[in-house]
Amino acid sequence: MPQIDFMGKRRIAYAVSLLLLIVALGSLAIQHLNLGLDFTGGTLVEVRYDTPPELDQVRSTLSTAGYSNFSVQTFGSPSEIMVRLQQSYDQSIGNQVTQTLGADGESVDLVRAEFVGAQVGDQLRDQSGLGLLVALGIVSLYVAFRFQYKFALGVLLSLGHDVVILLGVFSLFRIDFDLTVLAAVLAVIGYSLNDTIIVYDRIRENIRKSRTTDMAAIYNDAINQTLARTLSTSGTTLLVLFALFFLGGDMIHGFSLALIIGVVLGTFSSVYVAAALLLVFGLQRADLIPAKKENAEDDELP
């Protein structure tokens, strides 16, 4: 079994985490999330050309045709173009755009057209934010019930850490944040939690078994004991996620990317953030093996 002194190097990990958090929060504050159509509302038209077109050409064709306030980008392959319009919806917009683009003899096919009303988008955004908070809250409650409240705090902070950094990456690189990515973020919470619980479970077991009061040593042991499992599971999950990322198609690109980043973050945070935080909170043997005396002390806690 490897014997790596994780806790000894925790200050480096804190520094890395802190740096990532600052960058993520900074990016979120300055340039926000690049919210997808699901959240902003608007119109999206995706078309397919036979031969890859020049994007500038497409843009000028659209402006000449009188469209304004639109964005054009390739979607997946260079011959597929996604046009996003902020203007209000017109029932035949998909066909209109296709016709406009195909006017000079090019063969253009409509792949999909979507429209989301602004009100629906707003509501969805609020609901999703609420959902994230509820998910975090319920999970912490469960952990507090099954373990102890210090563990719950650790879970809460390490999950928050993962989510903030993940959102930060999406904000920093201006990656579209749509409904499927949101689902991925929630799945990341699930995954990271899974990882953290496994480590915590081992910590609890070791605390009950051993007589030492050197908590850092206990955490190190627990992390090392679960390390093979942590890496195996992250490995298998990443394997399938890469398969999904490269083969699954453009519509779930954002989804698989978010999960890949999330799995890496979740693995890191279950080792460093979650376990190291228990040191910060000063978890004691007594917290898990209550004796009469400790109970009396507990009552005095605010």
Next chain:
Amino acid sequence: MLNRYPLWKYLLILLVLVVGVLYALPNLYPADPAVQISGASGSDTVTATDMKQARAALDDAGIGVQSSSLDNNTGLIRLRDGDKQLQARDVISDALGQDFVAALNLADSTPGWLRAIGAQPMKLGLDLRGGVHFLLQVDMDAALQQRLDVNASAMRETLRNERIRYRDNQVEDRSIRFTFASEEDLEQAEQLFRQQYDNFNFEQSQQGRAQTLTMSLTQQAVSDIQDYAVNQNLTTLRNRVNELGVSEPLVQRQGPSRIVVELPGIQDTAEAKRVVGATANLEFRLEAAGDTPAEEQESFRFRNDSSRSAALQKDVIITGDRVSSASTSFDQNGRPQVNINLDGAGGSKMTRISRDNIGRNMAVLYIQHKSRTRTVMEDGEQVEQRDTYTTRRIISLATIQSTLGNQFRITGLDSPTEARELSLLLRSGSLAAPIYFAQERTIGPSLGQQNIDRGIMSVLVGAALLLVFMVIRYKAFGLIANAALTINLTLLIAAMSLLGATLTLPGIAGIVLTLGMAVDANVLIYERIREELRGRASVQQAIHNGYDRAFTSILDANITTLLVAVILFSIGSGPVKGFAVTLSLGIITSVFTGVFVSRAITNLTIGGKPLKKLWI
């Protein structure tokens, strides 16, 4: 003895496996391209003769038919060639005429013995089969306003009839306000209104010499009206969607004021929107009497019996726009009837005309503006062409027994079903409240197929990578884990098919992710076994302890993940819900296979044997 399961555990696991395989099996049978034939309305039934006619037409057109069946008034013709589907639909609808709707369909080809036990393949979501998705917003304020306007005009008429003079009348802010010159008038009016309307709160106020009576809708009334508006719009939309001839359309309420419409297979959003927004209407007319001049008569056929017809007067008493609501009930003798409420103007006109014509017959005429698309060959290309036509049919002809007010009933109906259908038609004539399109998506069929192919590809590649990884890392135990993983996938697909869950693209992603995380249980167990072996435990003891001690970790980890999945389900919509369902089911099946099935295999193969070394 260690690592032995009692026989009943093996049998139980075997039973679950057999059931799982049976219910997953239908997904292996590809769906047949088919055309579904149904009657254009409840009274038109598809008969064996119609089916023969349709098949003959297909034979003439040289389209290969695989089989045809007639079941529950719906005919299904399976085709050999998917490319001929569009053509086949047109051939059939030309051959059978307007009384039938021919729709494209993908008929599942599950063998009869599987269907007999309720096994069926997973439904494909819109993102996998292509189609149109609308989210419609019902304008609730407009619904309330409409109802208040109707009530206000009826109240004004009551006041006029009772010769109570009012100075002013306003409808605003969920309330109706009347201003009177004297307190006496106000008292009188309030007494009248209180008798007639029980869904208002009454309030009197004074400003100078003006006496004001404010009637505001009760909270209960407001929510009743809103519910009614959404439900009536749902009914109307369902009727209209059926007109489109789509197989398996979805029209569903979402939240308090929204309606989802999903039309698989439809590509032309514009056409779908025209039909969803189409208008059907009603007219009430008197039957022509003996002395009615011929030029004031018009003859119409009956809707449920096209051989019968009746001559009606050209003058229209009122149109369906004046029907404010319609419902079914039974009279004292237990016969079905349809209750109709008219708005103020409609009511007074109906009163006047029915008073003068007691004893004569009055007809209800159903007018529909329909459109039908055909694909025709033009310059060697297939072009969609649309024909619009209007049908006018009599749905009821009954004697006026007494003066009708703004509330009256239509009796003389054959059955409760007919009554329900009539009231439904009366309601579906117009939408209760305006709707607008809040969201819409069109997914092309090529994108759908591409999504399926890519999804299956990534599941296969992901699974293959996993299997290889597990064998390399855990040798013989890797094989056991792989067997458990395969069973897991089978059970997951079986559970999704059994629950009738819809497979979406994020759903496929959920399956892939589940596979990746499902091995976690086995990884945990095997790492524990390795640890126990290092701790000098005997082989059998190591296996036993490994499974035992890993169990609490597995349970805690999966319950918390399940919690997240459930939250995802409750807040998510559409594709996200699909993902959450897959994830939740996946967690349950993977705990079962990872812990119990793999244990059973282990116990069965090496449990209790005096092994010196484990190949793990």
